Amino acid sequence: MDTELNRMGQFLQGLGTGAIDFGLRLLSALVVLAVCVAAMRVIRRLLKKVLTLKISPRAIPPARIESLTAFVLALYDVVAWFVIAMVTISKLGVDVTSLLTVAGVGGIAIGLGAQTLVKDMLAGLLFFVENQxxxxxxxxxxxxxxxxxxxxxxxxxxxxxxxxxxxxxxxxxxxxxxSTRSYHRAIVDLSVDYSEPLDRVTRVLNDELEHCFPGIEGLSATPVCLGVTKLADSGVEMRVSAECAVKQHWAVERELRRRIKDRFDAEGIELSLPQIVVHGRS
Missing domain, CATH: 2.30.30.60 (SH3 type barrels.)
Incomplete structure (x- = not known):
């Protein structure tokens, strides 16, 4: 009886010692976790401030700085949380080396199942580096x-x-x-009636185009008539090309169409209309 009581006492004593030891380790791990998370947030704010304030907008456009900041912070978050997890787990008495070995094997399995995610992230990194x-x-x-x-x-x-x-x-x-690099080109296609002399149409069109620059906002140079591009069923198709500032080509095209239409109306030049030829039987 005494022997059983001694064994029970030793068991309870060992259990209590183990619980106290685990509690101390858990408390230590929580303290380390809190300190690491606080340090991580401070470093993250400093890193963001360095990226947003220390990089000159003249060297790198603001939009690209924003993307760079997002990429760097995302990478930092992954690395920081991994390090914090390993440090915290080690404080609990877990063998981190063995855990990393198991994680490596598991990572291979996860990687095989997450190839699409990895491909997306690598492509995103390349898009940023190449500044496409x-x-x-x-x-x-x-x-x-x-x-x-x-x-x-x-x-x-x-x-x-x-x-x-x-x-x-x-x-x-x-x-x-x-469509936003360097310059853009506004393209206007028009179709004139076959009855109109092309020499006269071209002369009137070129004269109107000469008055468009610098009258139309966004134009970088005088628009150019490229001549006849197609002999269509309903009329003779001609094309006008104009170099303009980025994101301005839609507005330039609309204004060119309006001016050309008004000038042709004033000169009596007819634009072509779709025609349908009906053959009847007598």
Whole structure:
């Protein structure tokens, strides 16, 4: 009986000692976790301030600085939380080396199942490094044309002109058509009636184009008549090209069409209309 009581006492004593030891480790881990999280947040704020205030807007456009800040902070968050987790777990007495080995094997399995996510993030990193586009640019990607609103490591958000917001995984972007670099070209196609002499039409058109620059806002040079582009069923098609500032080509095209139409009306030059020829049987 005494022997059993001694054993029970030793068991309870050992259990109490173990509980106290675990409690101290848990308390130590919580303290370390709190300190690490606080330090992480302070460092994150300083890092964000350095990226947003120390980089000159003349060297890097503000939109690109914003994307750079988002990328760096996202990478920092992943690394910081991983380090905090490892330090906290080690304070609980867990062998971090063994845990990293198991995590490595598990990471391979997870990586095989998350290839799409990894591909999206790598593509996003390359888009930023190569500076293919940035927030504010008008682009055509994955069959969508609109303004880039946001770039992250995983997705690109594009606002279409209709107002629809497209969230496109970066890994699905195969080609990029950027309409916001350097300059844009306004293109106006018009069709005149076959009865109109082309020499007269060209002379009147060129005269009107000479008065467009610098009258039309956004134009970078005098518009040019490229001549006849097609002999269509309903009329002779001609094309006007004008170099203009980025994002201004739509407004320039609208104003050119208005001015050309008014001038042709004043000169009595007829634009072509669709014609339908009906053959009857007698």
């Amino acid at each position: 586009y940035q927030p504010g640019d008008v682009v055509t990607v994955a069959g969508v044309t609109g303004e880039v609103e946001k770039m992250t490591l995983r997705v690109t958000e594009i606002r279409e002109y209709s107002g629809d917001l497209h969230v496109i995984p970066n890994g699905e972007i195969r080609a990029v058509a950027n």
